[in-house]
Amino acid sequence: MANLKSSHLNSAVLANLQCFSSAAKHLSFTLAAEELSLTQGAISQRIRKLEEQLGFALFLRYNRRLQLTAEGERLLIQTNNSLTELDNLIRDIHTQGLAGELSLSVPPSFASQWLLERLADFSQLYPQIFIRMETHSRLIDFYAEQIDLAIYYGQGEYPGLVSWPLMDEQLIPVCTNDFADKHDLRGKPEKLNHCPLLHDAQAWPESGPYSEWSYWADQQALSLALKQGHCFDKSEHAVKAAKSGLGVAIGRKLLIENALNSEELINPFGKLQPIQSQQGYFLVTHEDRKEQPIIKAFREWILERIQAH
Template identity: 45%
Template sequence: MRLPRLTGPVLSGLHCFLIAADQMSFTRAAEILCLTQSAVSHKIKNLEESLGVKLFIRQPRKLTLTDEGRRLKEVLALNFGDIANELRDLRTLELSGDLNVSVPPTFAQRWLLPRLSSFMDKYPALRFHLRTRNELVDFHTESFDCAIYFGNGKYTGLHVVKLMDESMVPVCSHEYAEQHGLYGNPAKLMSCMLLHDAAPWARAGKNDEWQYWAQQNGVVLPESGCTFDRSDLALQAAERGIGVAIGRASFIAEQLQSGRLVTPFTLSVPSPQNYYLVCRKEMATSPRVKAFIDWLGEVQ
């Protein structure tokens, strides 16, 4: 069997031969390939001429493979099967592994998890691994593909993509606002229990979020308060009438709509920190990371 050049007609003939050899019928092969029986016969005849060997013994109402035909069928069945699998999986080939993501706890619970099923539905072969933390990732020593930060966007040596802006406003239960005369009167905060997220962003102080809001609005705050290591815990405490928390717009829409939280005064301010996706620069072109970034942009 001489080795032909793998031109288009030869490759087409090889595929046609494999189907015919599998079906042992030119007629059934023609049906599968949406060709006429004579077109299948012609392709295989041309292939035989290109190879310089007979592949089929043609008998009335019967086909038999020659020894060369059997050898070629075995090789083609193995390799065409591999090619078919590769072509089927090509689009998601690099999306079938692991995606390790670090996310701030409250962002994960309040924003990401309610939307995450659509990402998993879109990339079912991708194994998504979520870890929550407020601290920054050390990409040199930790095996995260990317991370979402609530911060200022200045992360030296990393690829940074801004995801969305944030804003802040005090929130509490309706009953607490009524009891403390808060509606329309931010000065009454002096007599309230302030609920602090003690780690609103990396390296932040326990009072930084409240102090920033107060400075922007010229409001004096009491020095006492209750601190939590997660923003969602402060918000849950506010729902239960314990005090007043700083609510981020990305987290509180459902609670405001349901009435579990209220904004006693409309003094919302843009947050000094916003949401960014960060990764090592060489990971910015990773299909897994790029798919995650694109999805985050779609679901906002």
């Protein structure tokens, strides 16, 4: 008969120790069986096997109850301590990958109008992850730059990278109520040629300065004097200029919902519904990084938030 000094704590011994810990906690093989989803007979057999492996009895068995032996009490204390330490170790291993810095590249408008107001929720879920965010609309060189994840406004085709679709987008012309009245715009899109248009100079990487207005006009079968207006390097600046009464901007509906709901901005052409943009929002990373715990955590979080939105 082997004893503890001459035996190794192999997987069978560890499984039997778990049965012992449960039975000792309840002083019942029946309750231990329920807790571990085993039969009472299996629990009893594993305890007897463990006693054989250790070389001493763990329980005094009476007709209707169990009682720990002195050796069983000593082993229970040590087993509980060891299992607690093991559980803590496993938790540490799991959470180790969910700590540190996560570097993001995000389009400025998406950051300011959608992401930033939701990051507190991510931080509460993962307090040991610290965000480092850059805001620009260009494509990232994941080989040369210290960026873990990027959000792109585009068509989702990024060779050598992996991408996940986040949200579609719709385009809608917006201005203030006063501007619409002053220029007699309500229901008269042809009058856009007599007022300043506000442009995002680069709505997505490699796009031209009038790309969104041009696409919207084509979809509405309108001819517009696109160069009659002002260009900004960020979509949010064009929208902010529209709020000030400078002109009419092409708004991305997802990012201007609050302004529309408050009527700070309006669609002066009610009969013309928002059109589906050719671009959407995509979460992008290098293929080699997609399974990193910190990246998976952010991906799962943002997809859940978008679903809720």
